[in-house]
Amino acid sequence: MGKEGRGWTLRLAGLLSPVTIWLGLFFLVPLLLILAYSFGKSGVYGGITLGFYPGNYLKVFDPLYLEIIVRTLVIALLNTLLCLLIGYPLAYFITFKGGRYKHLLILLVMIPFWTSLLLRAYAWVVILGGDNGLANRLLQFLHITDHPLTLIFTPQAVVMGMVYSYLPFMILPLYAALEKFDWRLKEAAQDLGASRWHTFWRVTFPLSMPGVIAGSILVFIPSAGEFVIPNLLGGARTVMVGNLIQQQFLSARDWAFGSALAVMLAALLVGAIMFYVRRVGADKLEGV
Amino acid sequence: MSRPTRISRGDFLKAMGAASVAGSTLSVLACQPNTSAQSSGGGGSGSEEKALNLYNWSEYVAKSTIPNFQKQTGIKVTQDFFSSNEDLLAKLQAGGTGYDVIVPSDYMVSIMIKSDILEPLDMSKIPNFKNVGDNYKGLAYDPKNEYSVPYQWGTTGILYNRKKLGTLEPSWEPMWDPANKGMIGMLNDERETPGAALYKLGYSVNTTSKEQLDEAEAELKKQKPLLRGYFDSTQNRPSVINGDLLLGHVFSGDAFLALSSNEDLDYIIPEPAATRWTDNMCIPKGAEHPNNAHKFINYILGAKTGAALSNYTYYNTPNEAALPMIDSALKNLPGYKLEPSAFDRLQIIEDVGGATRAYSTLFTSVKSA
Numbered sequence: 243m244g245k246e247g248r249g250w251t252l253r254l255a256g257l258l259s260p261v262t263i264w265l266g267l268f269f270l271v272p273l274l275l276i277l278a279y280s281f282g283k284s285g286v287y288g289g290i291t292l293g294f295y296p297g298n299y300l301k302v303f304d305p306l307y308l309e310i311i312v313r314t315l316v317i318a319l320l321n322t323l324l325c326l327l328i329g330y331p332l333a334y335f336i337t338f339k340g341g342r343y344k345h346l347l348i349l350l351v352m353i354p355f356w357t358s359l360l361l362r363a364y365a366w367v368v369i370l371g372g373d374n375g376l377a378n379r380l381l382q383f384l385h386i387t388d389h390p391l392t393l394i395f396t397p398q399a400v401v402m403g404m405v406y407s408y409l410p411f412m413i414l415p416l417y418a419a420l421e422k423f424d425w426r427l428k429e430a431a432q433d434l435g436a437s438r439w440h441t442f443w444r445v446t447f448p449l450s451m452p453g454v455i456a457g458s459i460l461v462f463i464p465s466a467g468e469f470v471i472p473n474l475l476g477g478a479r480t481v482m483v484g485n486l487i488q489q490q491f492l493s494a495r496d497w498a499f500g501s502a503l504a505v506m507l508a509a510l511l512v513g514a515i516m517f518y519v520r521r522v523g524a525d526k527l528e529g530v
Numbered sequence: 531m532s533r534p535t536r537i538s539r540g541d542f543l544k545a546m547g548a549a550s551v552a553g554s555t556l557s558v559l560a561c562q563p564n565t566s567a568q569s570s571g572g573g574g575s576g577s578e579e580k581a582l583n584l585y586n587w588s589e590y591v592a593k594s595t596i597p598n599f600q601k602q603t604g605i606k607v608t609q610d611f612f613s614s615n616e617d618l619l620a621k622l623q624a625g626g627t628g629y630d631v632i633v634p635s636d637y638m639v640s641i642m643i644k645s646d647i648l649e650p651l652d653m654s655k656i657p658n659f660k661n662v663g664d665n666y667k668g669l670a671y672d673p674k675n676e677y678s679v680p681y682q683w684g685t686t687g688i689l690y691n692r693k694k695l696g697t698l699e700p701s702w703e704p705m706w707d708p709a710n711k712g713m714i715g716m717l718n719d720e721r722e723t724p725g726a727a728l729y730k731l732g733y734s735v736n737t738t739s740k741e742q743l744d745e746a747e748a749e750l751k752k753q754k755p756l757l758r759g760y761f762d763s764t765q766n767r768p769s770v771i772n773g774d775l776l777l778g779h780v781f782s783g784d785a786f787l788a789l790s791s792n793e794d795l796d797y798i799i800p801e802p803a804a805t806r807w808t809d810n811m812c813i814p815k816g817a818e819h820p821n822n823a824h825k826f827i828n829y830i831l832g833a834k835t836g837a838a839l840s841n842y843t844y845y846n847t848p849n850e851a852a853l854p855m856i857d858s859a860l861k862n863l864p865g866y867k868l869e870p871s872a873f874d875r876l877q878i879i880e881d882v883g884g885a886t887r888a889y890s891t892l893f894t895s896v897k898s899a
Contacts, residue, residue: 286883286884286886287619287623287641287644287645288616288619288620288623289623306891306894306895306898309898310894310898313898367765371768371769371772371774372772372773372774373772373773373774374772374773375772390773392712394774395758395759395774473718476759477715477757477758477759477760477761478718478759478760478761478897479754479757479759479760479897480897480898481894481897481898486894489720489890489894490890492614492616492617493616493720493886493890494720494886494887494890495616495886495887496887496890
């Protein structure tokens with residue numbers, strides 16, 4: 243690297259320093275702290291003695307906790323797939339059929355973000371709950387059912403709550419990817435005799451892959467750490483890793499084990515995403 | 531154990547609709563200081579600045595409690611809220627909180643005493659302690675009341691739909707009855723719910739015996755298919771009211787709120803045993819206004835203040851001088867006024883030290899079964 247190169251590096255460092263400091267302080271330091279805690283020993287009344295106690299990690303492999311981790315990943319995966327199945331047609335419709343209402347429709351997708359997730363989850367409790375609740379009255383008014391249904395505190399309610407909460411994370415990157423789509427490619431494919439279905443699978447869908455990847459990651463990561471929705475809409479009948487970690491830091495007062503769980507979850511997520519990106523092809527992520 | 535934020539009086543569902551209430555609930559959940567009164571107005575004539583920092587559960591003082599104290603003493607009270615005993619402990623352990631009076635529950639008092647973060651009380655400054663009934667003094671977590679005096683107390687029992695189930699005997703059996711399948715809500719609490727199984731089996735709620743805990747675990751795993759889920763007491767209350775549940779495991783204050791507006795419901799304190807809990811006033815080490823703190827504690831134990839408090843929170847008062855002034859509508863609710871003999875079967879959840887994690891693992895194992 244010549245003199246010019248070095249100057250450029252310096253300038254780059256200067257430009258990047260706010261980001262570096264920010265990430266260092268608020269991301270790296272807490273992360274290292276959790277890592278250090280995960281090898282520590284918990285006091286009976288909270289607090290931690292630092293040291294090297296790998297036992298916290300061995301405990302993660304207890305069948306009880308392994309099962310919870312696997313179940314969490316399955317739920318997160320299911321949620322990601324459902325969001326993709328529902329989100330893709332919606333993003334496609336908004337992009338190609340939205341016309342002059344396109345921006346309005348995207349705004350409508352984003353509006354729920356303006357209120358807290360917790361409030362929206364409570365709103366669902368009110369809507370789905372009660373024999374005389376909103377949903378049950380509507381269903382009976384429309385003669386879809388003649389007696390009140392059990393809607394709240396069921397596994398279905400949890401799935402619905404999670405899809406509802408994370409759908410925008412899927413739709414927005416998909417929209418961003420489809421927006422850039424060159425219409426002429428579609429016309430070309432059809433001119434060359436491809437059916438509409440064929441055109442979609444061979445042209446449109448592969449070109450929207452960056453959106454699919456980004457959306458899947460954005461949905462998968464937070465759903466793997468979810469702990470509010472299973473409690474509020476599912477009646478806490480299933481434990482997810484998020485619940486387990488929260489419990490270790492509060493009622494069980496076992497910060498070391500909680501940290502070990504958090505580190506394991508993070509490692510699993512990084513591994514899963516690397517596998518996914520490599521499988522689908524990192525080159526497709528360009529332009530996201 | 532963490533007793534959830536108490537949302538008093540106003541119907542939970544209605545509260546959800548009101549953005550302002552929702553906002554304050556959120557800020558409590560986020561552990562943000564939530565100031566309800568103006569902060570310290572500066573020194574008066576005494577040696578202590580005329581200020582007091584109170585750290586309390588939310589919705590746990592009557593509307594008149596703090597204004598009257600300020601009027602009587604000129605001491606400005608600043609109130610912040612916590613949402614679980616564990617939050618409170620963590621905050622005090624971090625240090626430098628500046629709180630003068632805190633309101634921990636029974637088992638947390640003993641943890642705090644062991645952790646050496648409480649200031650001993652000067653009983654000569656709390657003459658109203660004489661109002662506290664014998665049943666609420668000298669309990670195992672602070673046998674000589676050196677560090678704590680009771681604030682409010684209550685029981686943990688079953689709120690149920692009497693119209694649909696008929697009148698139930700006081701027992702834990704209905705919570706294990708297949709006939710009620712899918713209509714039962716237990717507490718999402720790793721001491722209270724294993725506790726219910728231990729009570730049912732005739733064991734102590736504070737057992738550390740592995741065999742007894744294993745039996746309790748088996749009992750809870752048997753119960754799980756019958757449950758709608760594990761909830762906070764404040765969730766079980768509206769669910770029983772609106773028919774999502776027939777039976778809910780609740781704290782007595784939630785039960786009384788439900789009963790006061792709904793004649794179809796009933797509350798039982800099951801036999802052979804059930805929990806009674808006490809929230810207490812304590813002064814943390816390093817409090818800047820210990821004199822004001824003693825004044826406040828003494829004020830709360832006054833007859834009128836105590837009555838106003840319980841008439842608002844719907845929890846039981848430990849203050850015998852206040853009893854005659856408790857609203858008769860509240861006093862006559864089932865399970866509010868207990869026969870002296872009833873206290874014999876009520877157990878207090880104590881700190882079990884290292885065994886806390888055994889309870890935690892037990893409950894996790896049940897919930898993920």
